[in-house]
Structures are given as C-alpha cells and as structure tokens.
Amino acid sequence: MANFIDLVKTRRSVRSFDGKGVDPKVLEELKAFAEDITNPYGIKVRFIFLDAKENDLSSPVLTGEKCYVSAVVAKGEHMEEAYGYSFQKLLMKAHELGLGTVWIGGTMPREKFEKASCLQEGEVMPCVSPLGITAKMSIKENLMRKGVKADWRMKFEELFCIGNFGKPLDERYAKENGLFDDLEAVRFAPSAVNKQPWRIVIDEHSAMFFEKHDKGYITPDYDLQKIDMGIAMYNFETQMLSEGKKPELILDAPDITVPDGMDYVATYTF
Ligand SMILES: Cc1cc2nc3c(=O)[nH]c(=O)nc-3n(C[C@H](O)[C@H](O)[C@H](O)COP(=O)(O)O)c2cc1C
Secondary structure (H helix, E strand, O other): OOOHHHHHHHOOOOOEEOOOOOOHHHHHHHHHHHHOOOOOOOOOEEEEEEEOOOOOOOOOOOEOOOEEEEEEEEOOOOHHHHHHHHHHHHHHHHHHOOOEOOOEOOOOOHHHHHHHOOOOOOEEOOOEEEEEOEOOOOHHHHHHHHHOOOOOOOOHHHHEEEOOOOOEOOHHHHHHOOOHHHHHHHHOOOOHHHOOOEEEEEEOOEEEEEEEOOOOOEOOOOEHHHHHHHHHHHHHHHHHHHOOOOOEEEOOOOOOOOOOOEEEEEEEEO
16 A cells, blocks of 8 residues: 555546546456455445436536446444545545545436435445546536635644643644644544544543534434544544554543533544
C-alpha cells in the first residue's frame, strides 16, 4: 500500500468524471478487494457495482460518471460505524487505484439506487459513490465545494482533547506523543456536509471517539453522522497500523463528563 497518510491527504470528493468509465481490469481488482472487506464490528457490508446506463442511474451533483458502487447493510446496533468503516476502506482502495469517488448520502434518486441494489426488507443503503477517472472540476462542483467549505478542516484543539473535554490537544502535543499523523488521518476524513462530527479524547494509550451531533442527520433508519464516525475510525486505525502500532477497538464508555449533544462511540487502545 502507498503511504496511507499520503492517500488520505490526496483524496478529495470527485464529482466530475471523464465520461470514459473504469478500466475493466481495475474494476475487477476493486470488486475482488470488496469481497474481503471486514470491520471491527464483524458486521457484513454488501457492495454492489452498478453500470449507470444499464440501471438508468445518475446524480444531480455528478457529471461524466459511468459506474457506481452502492453499499447495503442489515439494520442493527453499530451498523453505521461498521458501514462507514467498510465503505471507506473500499473508497480508499479505489483512490489508491487511481479512481475518483465521492460519498453520496443525499443527492441521488434514492429509490432507483435501492432498487438497482436489490435492497431487501431489514436492510439499508445509506450511501453510494460513483467510480471513475477524475476530470477538470466543473463550475458546479467548484461552487458545491465552496458551499460546504470542503477544503477547510477544524483545528486539532477544536477536535481533540487530553484526558477529558476540558483540556484541548494541540499539534505540538500530537507531535510530541507520536500521534500527529493518526489524528491528521481523522481530520482529513470526509464527512456529510463537511460537518466533522468526530471528537477524540486521548488518555495515555486510549483514543475515545465521540460523535458531536448536528441537527438533521438522523433519519428514521440510520444516523448519517455515525457513518462519518466509522469513516474516521477506519482512517485512524489504518494509519496506526501503517506505523506499526497495534490499535484495538473496545466498547467501554469512560467515566468522564461528556458535553451536551455528544455521544460516546468507541475506544481504540494502542
Ligand atoms: C456520509 C457522507 C455523505 C455525503 N453525502 C454527500 C451528498 O449527498 N452529496 C455530495 O455532493 N457530497 C456528499 N458528501 C461529500 C462531502 O460533502 C465531502 O466529503 C465534504 O464536503 C468534504 O470534502 P472532501 O471529501 O473533498 O474532503 C458526503 C460525505 C459523507 C462522508
């Protein structure tokens, strides 16, 4: 694998494609990779590769895409974290293979995608992504990025704390404690409407992940921002592994005061 943090920092949402589709060999490699994707929750996420024309699929925010991948999961506890983790693993592999992608959780004709994905009773399909070769950004794409301030990320001290929520963690602390790239991998993660809901409290060899809720992201079936949490967890864990650390996921809510509107999600020990 290429240096993971470089992959994280060179990834961006791609909404303009060259109109030529994906090289069949590359698509086969990605499909084979998808078969073996697992996540720390042991929850199966099913990937469906869809030809846009055959299935009459499109999205108002995209141009030039010929192919999509959708992801389906059975409803249940922790499905969102598992979903975000597994789908991010696939999309980072696509990026490594030279393909552009973008998480699409809202701007799509949902019924069409669900039908094409053969969604069953008891399952959800929160997101899809196009797959293709990146083209020059359209004016529309440029405007969209400006609208959500897509290139902006919150500072370390706004996202991360030491020991409890009262003590912000800055870049210097991260560097001195060998955590800089691990936390950068979270900061650079994609999130719905770039809300960046991830908050992490570092306590010695634990990273406790919390979700800071914004209004309007919990649907009757799932919490979109909890999918953001799974994405960040994948990036954090993969960066740690690439540095030879041994991150392990545990679920054990710490006994600390948690600000209103925030929920505990999971802890990595390392
Ligand atoms: C769960 C999720 C859902 C998203 N849904 C959409 C969407 O419906 N339409 C869209 O254009 N972008 C969508 N995005 C992309 C975000 O807007 C994008 O990741 C964010 O603005 C940061 O930009 P970047 O990915 O280029 O770093 C979604 C991202 C995530 C993680």
